[in-house]
Amino acid sequence: xxxxxxxxxxxxxxxxxxxxxxRLVEERKHGAIPDQLLLLEHPHTITLGRNGHxxxxxxxxxxxxxxxxxxxxSDRGGDITYHGPGQLVGYPIVDLxxxxxxxxxxVRAIEQVMIDTLADxxxxxxxxxxxxxxxxxxxxxxxxxxxxxxxVTSHGFALNVDTDLSYFGYIVPCGLTKPVTSMxxxxxxxxxxxxxxxxxxxxxRVFDREILQPALEKKAS
Amino acid sequence: xxxxVMPQMGESIVEGxxxxxxxxxxxxxxRDEPLFEISTDKVDTEIPSxxxxxxxxxxxxxxxxxxxxxxxxxxxxGDGAAAKPAEAKPAESSKPAAKxxxxxxQAAPAPPPPQAAPPPExxxxxxxxxxxxxxxxxREQNIDLSRVKGTGAxxxxxxxxxxxxxxxxxxxxxxSAPAAAAPAPQPAAAPVAQAPPRAxxxxxxxxxxxxxxxKIAEHMIQSQATSAHVTTxxxxxxxxxxxxxxxxxxxxxxxxxxxLTYLPFITRAAVEGLRAYPLLNASIEGxxxxxxxxINIGIAVALENGLIVPVIRNADEKNVLGLQRAIVxxxxxxxxxxxxxxxxxxxxxxxxxxxxxxxxxATPVINQPQVAILGPGVxxxxxxxxxxxxxxxxxxxxxxxxxxxxxxxxLADQFTSKVKSVLENWSDEVL
Numbered sequence: 001x002x003x004x005x006x007x008x009x010x011x012x013x014x015x016x017x018x019x020x021x022x023r024l025v026e027e028r029k030h031g032a033i034p035d036q037l038l039l040l041e042h043p044h045t046i047t048l049g050r051n052g053h054x055x056x057x058x059x060x061x062x063x064x065x066x067x068x069x070x071x072x073x074s075d076r077g078g079d080i081t082y083h084g085p086g087q088l089v090g091y092p093i094v095d096l097x098x099x100x101x102x103x104x105x106x107v108r109a110i111e112q113v114m115i116d117t118l119a120d121x122x123x124x125x126x127x128x129x130x131x132x133x134x135x136x137x138x139x140x141x142x143x144x145x146x147x148x149x150x151x152v153t154s155h156g157f158a159l160n161v162d163t164d165l166s167y168f169g170y171i172v173p174c175g176l177t178k179p180v181t182s183m184x185x186x187x188x189x190x191x192x193x194x195x196x197x198x199x200x201x202x203x204x205r206v207f208d209r210e211i212l213q214p215a216l217e218k219k220a221s
Numbered sequence: 222x223x224x225x226v227m228p229q230m231g232e233s234i235v236e237g238x239x240x241x242x243x244x245x246x247x248x249x250x251x252r253d254e255p256l257f258e259i260s261t262d263k264v265d266t267e268i269p270s271x272x273x274x275x276x277x278x279x280x281x282x283x284x285x286x287x288x289x290x291x292x293x294x295x296x297x298x299g300d301g302a303a304a305k306p307a308e309a310k311p312a313e314s315s316k317p318a319a320k321x322x323x324x325x326x327q328a329a330p331a332p333p334p335p336q337a338a339p340p341p342e343x344x345x346x347x348x349x350x351x352x353x354x355x356x357x358x359x360r361e362q363n364i365d366l367s368r369v370k371g372t373g374a375x376x377x378x379x380x381x382x383x384x385x386x387x388x389x390x391x392x393x394x395x396x397s398a399p400a401a402a403a404p405a406p407q408p409a410a411a412p413v414a415q416a417p418p419r420a421x422x423x424x425x426x427x428x429x430x431x432x433x434x435x436k437i438a439e440h441m442i443q444s445q446a447t448s449a450h451v452t453t454x455x456x457x458x459x460x461x462x463x464x465x466x467x468x469x470x471x472x473x474x475x476x477x478x479x480x481l482t483y484l485p486f487i488t489r490a491a492v493e494g495l496r497a498y499p500l501l502n503a504s505i506e507g508x509x510x511x512x513x514x515x516i517n518i519g520i521a522v523a524l525e526n527g528l529i530v531p532v533i534r535n536a537d538e539k540n541v542l543g544l545q546r547a548i549v550x551x552x553x554x555x556x557x558x559x560x561x562x563x564x565x566x567x568x569x570x571x572x573x574x575x576x577x578x579x580x581x582x583a584t585p586v587i588n589q590p591q592v593a594i595l596g597p598g599v600x601x602x603x604x605x606x607x608x609x610x611x612x613x614x615x616x617x618x619x620x621x622x623x624x625x626x627x628x629x630x631x632l633a634d635q636f637t638s639k640v641k642s643v644l645e646n647w648s649d650e651v652l
Contacts, residue, residue: 050240050241104231129478146264
């Protein structure tokens with residue numbers, strides 16, 4: 001079985017995480033490292049995908065700054081989204097040539113990882129055809145945005161564990177006028193680290209990867 | 222000159238949006254160097270150049286969405302050293318395939334830099350755990366493995382998959398030959414590669430008609446030869462339907478995640494028409510008229526290179542929501558080739574929505590053995606005279622092609638008038 005290295009990075013800035021991803025993607029392309037799963041939280045951040053629409057940002061950049069939110073344009077897929085404390089962000093760096101060369105199947109598999117993880121916490125989540133992501137009763141709990149270069153993935157997904165949902169008020173998440181929710185709002189009290197541990201195991205199962213002992217390096221530069 | 226195409230990024234992916242050109246026309250690009258970025262649902266992907274050369278022409282601008290295999294750019298071959306693939310190829314392809322293959326196989330295990338093949342079509346040397354038998358079969362039969370669906374463990378391609386694939390698409394030898402024969406210099410260049418192995422530029426490009434196209438051709442001619450086609454056209458005021466659509470659109474999107482189009486309204490109205498005039502829902506079999514008790518409506522769906530007519534069974538039992546859902550589902554699965562055989566059979570009447578492509582009026586061909594087909598044109602705001610005043614209304618021309626062997630003009634127009642009247646007097650209850 002191929003292996004998966006899980007790195008728990010704690011709270012880390014968007015740019016810092018981006019640089020780390022870039023480095024790992026290069027190493028992965030050269031086969032220097034196995035598939036990776038970065039698990040982390042971001043401080044208050046709003047990011048816009050390359051295909052995204054600025055009009056889905058509902059606040060001026062000044063207003064964002066005033067609220068302590070950092071804004072980044074990103075090279076991932078998807079529209080606009082919010083990241084912040086209490087949200088489990090996962091950045092899988094996976095060589096799809098060793099899995100399936102199918103970006104549609106990849107997105108569905110990431111959804112499955114979130115759905116199965118939520119099931120571990122007795123939350124019944126699912127998909128809505130045509131609206132990628134993970135939903136509970138018509139509310140979005142997990143978002144996806146991926147970048148692929150030479151079949152190596154970066155960016156990934158965000159699962160609302162105990163996110164302050166009021167921050168989504170600054171945007172139209174993913175360009176969809178649908179409500180968002182979190183595990184906490186659904187009555188499940190866990191922290192992102194606990195959710196992350198469950199998710200890593202599920203990720204290994206869905207992608208058929210053996211999980212290597214989490215790397216000790218925290219917050220690699 | 223080498224064509225660069227929108228790559229197929231996965232089984233269910235039929236189109237991609239070109240989000241960014243990373244090179245400008247006239248700029249030099251190396252093989253495997255990122256050339257453009259595309260966006261599919263939630264995924265942005267960098268696409269490397271299949272070949273070294275100069276980006277000579279960009280055919281698809283940023284922001285446009287095109288079907289897979291659409292040519293998005295042309296690259297003229299680089300200066301001699303880099304690779305003269307386009308010209309060199311005919312010569313290369315006449316070399317035995319066995320000679321061309323080994324270098325790349327060696328490249329795979331070796332760690333060095335960007336061996337990473339471009340996502341597009343990388344012929345035989347698919348990375349994964351292929352058995353020697355599968356490798357050999359693919360090479361011998363010129364099968365592009367990236368197009369074969371693997372059903373073995375972990376999506377692995379098995380011998381059965383290859384056999385199923387060749388059985389499904391028997392007509393591609395010409396097209397796939399170059400892909401397999403020219404792995405070294407330029408994997409993605411399939412379209413230009415057809416040229417016979419002669420030195421001079423060919424003036425034509427020859428491509429097999431393919432299974433689907435042959436079938437469509439046969440059906441069309443057979444229908445023209447069978448039915449006495451006549452088309453009648455009515456003008457329909459869609460203002461009420463338009464209001465209804467605007468009123469429920471957002472709710473639809475929010476609640477069901479699908480958009481609300483005109484088509485389910487038209488389908489619903491057609492059902493009312495068929496109930497009132499069952500001869501339109503009949504067919505001729507030998508000396509008999511066969512009346513169908515079920516109303517099964519075929520909806521024509523355009524594919525990248527063809528057409529298929531999946532069927533909404535018992536359409537009379539569905540409301541607008543149910544019809545819209547069925548239409549979205551059937552169209553999506555038609556485009557991803559996931560329809561089951563019985564979903565394209567048993568239709569008793571058809572609708573072809575050419576208005577969706579901007580056509581005002583067309584005269585559709587009947588889908589045999591049915592006897593009529595309805596074709597809505599585009600809905601456009603138009604000045605019309607109502608009670609000697611000019612008003613702006615949403616107007617649509619509605620075509621009905623019918624088989625005059627069975628249906629006379631008067632009946633055809635009664636039917637179409639019924640459809641028109643349902644649409645013009647739409648009320649919330651019908652939704």
